[in-house]
Amino acid sequence: MGQIYLVRHGQASFGSANYDQLSDLGMEQARLLGEWFANSRQKFNRVVTGSLKRHRQTADACLAQLPKAHRIDTDWVTDPGFDEYDHHEVMVRHRPEFEDPEEVKRFLASSPQAKYAFQDIFQAAMSRWMSGQYDGDYREPWPAFQARCVGALQRLVEGADKSQNIIVFTSGGTISTICQHLLGLSDRQVAELNWTLVNCAMTKLFYQPGRVSLSYLNNYAHLEWLGQPESITYR
Structure with missing residues (x-):
């Protein structure tokens, strides 16, 4: 084996x-x-x-x-x-403003709880990607x-x-x-x-x-x- x-x-x-x-x-x-x-x-x-x-x-x-x-x-x-x-694509299809890495930095620096809020946003972005409703939006569904x-x-x-x-x-x-x-x-x-x-x-x-x-x-x-x-x- x-x-x-x-x-x-x-x-x-x-x-x-x-x-x-x-x-x-x-x-x-x-x-x-x-x-x-x-x-x-x-x-x-x-x-x-x-x-x-x-x-x-x-x-x-x-x-x-x-x-x-x-x-x-x-x-x-x-x-x-x-x-x-592609983490980046999955995120920006849900939150287009995060196309700019500097915007991500500003968001993460905005409050002590920002990392937890970012995780919630990313979970929502993952749900969108995995739902099958938007496959045409992604290079790799x-x-x-x-x-x-x-x-x-x-x-x-x-x-x-x-x-x-x-x-x-x-x-x-x-x-x-x-x-x-x-x-x-x-x-x-x-x-x-x-x-x-x-x-x-x-x-x-x-x-x-x-x-x-x-x-x-x-x-x-x-x-x-x-x-x-x-x-x-x-x-």
Whole structure:
């Protein structure tokens, strides 16, 4: 039986002009995950990343912590099927004024409770995207994103030997959608799950011919052991 580790990227630069860049904390989260793998003597037969910069940065910082004997010598595989949905487009179709990153900054700085209000707005934007009523407004409608994520998982399993350890550096929406496929979750449940996934947390799958199953979800014990709550982030 093979194993697939789906790793959500480390904390990105939320609220900046370029979200697709790990923060300093995001780099540290990835390094701590790598130390966890090194201490558990984990080896990987394949490394897969989405095509986003934050995916590759997380992979580089994480796997640099492994002993040389445990590192992958071959080229890593990049599969855009594991990319995140377009957060920006989902938001601005609901709130066009947030097209300007500076407007987002002003909103977040407007009050101590602004981040919670922003989350409510984004949840409403997600509901609009997932409703199926406005598919023509989006370059990638929700059903297309679902199909892309499931297709990436299927390609991964079909191209793997039956007992490989594979690590995939991807995003929270992708992981949530794959879990929806495996567990039969509703769209509402997958949206709620997405909010709970921790940066640099692991979700582990087992696979064998014709079957993929969930072993565990959103494991971030490698961050908890520090006893520093600020190391655990969701955005």
